[in-house]
Amino acid sequence: MNITIIAGARPNFMKIAPIIHAIQQKRSLKFDIDFRLIHTGQHYDKKMSGDFFEQLEIPDPHSNLEAGGGSQAEQTAAIMVRFEKELIENPTDLVLVVGDVTSTMACAIVAQKLHVKVAHVEAGIRSGDWSMPEEINRLVTDSITNYFFTTSDVANINLLNSGVESERIFFVGNTMIDTLLKNRPKFNKPEIWDELNLMEKNYIIMTLHRPANVDEEYKLKNLIEEIIKNTHGLPLVFPVHPRTAKILEGLGIAFDNMHLIEPLGYLEFNYLVERAKAVVTDSGGITEETTVMAVPCMTLRDNTERPETITIGTNELLGTDPNAIAPAMEKLFAGDWKKGAIPELWDGKTAERIVDELVKLYRINKK
16 A cells, blocks of 8 residues: 655644554554655755754655645645646555645645545534634645544544544544653753753743734734733744744834744744643644643734643633733633633644555545
C-alpha cells in the first residue's frame, strides 16, 4: 500500500509526524506499506530547517512543490497544477490530507479528479464561519473525501448531519496530541526564559495571527491595551510575526511588561506554554495543546471549530470585544478558572488507529 501524505504549512507537519511513525512501525513488522511525503510549500517558514524535521523525527519531504505566495486563487491553482504532475509521475493508492489549509482542499480535488481515494485527518470540524478561508477548505475537502478520521464526537455528528455514511467515519482522536505527548519530555527552555527572568505560572503567553485581530489596527491596539491593563503586571510574552510587529510599532504600542519575541520552535514554544499562568490566543491548535497541558486559555474569536476545548478542556471563547477580557482575567487571578479534562481518545495513539484502519480498508478494497 502506497500513501501520499500532504503537508502545506508548519502545523500540518505536527499532524503528519505521528502518522509517518506509525507507517514506519508497520513496515518494521513486514507490512506492505510505504509513504511519500509532499510539502506543497504553501507557507514558507524559515524555522522549517533540517532541525525542524529532526525534532519531529520525520524525513525531509520527498518533494516540495514550492507553491507559496499569491492570492487564495493563485495559490490554489499553483498547488493543483504542481500536485497533478507529482501524482501522475508518482502513482499512489491513497492521498492523505490533514487539517484545513488551502493545500488540503487543493490536493483532495486533484486526487479525486485522478481517481485516487482521499483520507482526511481532522475531518468534520466546523466553525460555522464562512468568512474564514479554513472553513471553506473544510467544507470542500469533506464533500469529496472517501475516509474521514475525526478528533471528536462533535465532528462525527457534523459529518453525519451532512449525509456522510457512518461506515466511512472513523473516530480516532487527535494526531496533534500524539506529537505533543511524544515530545513533552523533550520541551526545550528557550533563551528568552532566562533573559526575561520568567518564573513558572508567573507570566502570560499571547499569540495573535488572524486578520480580523491583527489587520484592523485600532482593534488590535484596544485588545492589547485591555489585556495589559488586566495582567496584574505579569510579563506578557508575545511571539509575533514581523508584519504584526510593524503594525504595533506604527501604533506606538509599547509596555514595560509586554515582550515581543520572534516565533519560537515547537519544543521551545510549548516549554513556555506548559509553564504559563495562561495563554491568550486566536489559534485553534493551541487551544488543543493547552487543554491537554491543563493551562488556562482565552480565545479571542467569536467562534471555534474545536468546541471540545471549551466544553471539556481549559479554553474559554471570549469573542473579540475587549470588554470581555477583564472578567476573564479576574476569574483567572482569583483562581477560579476551570480545571478541564482531556477529550476522549486524545491519548497519543491516534496515528496507530489511523494506520490500522487504512490497512484494513486497503485489504478490503483489494479483494
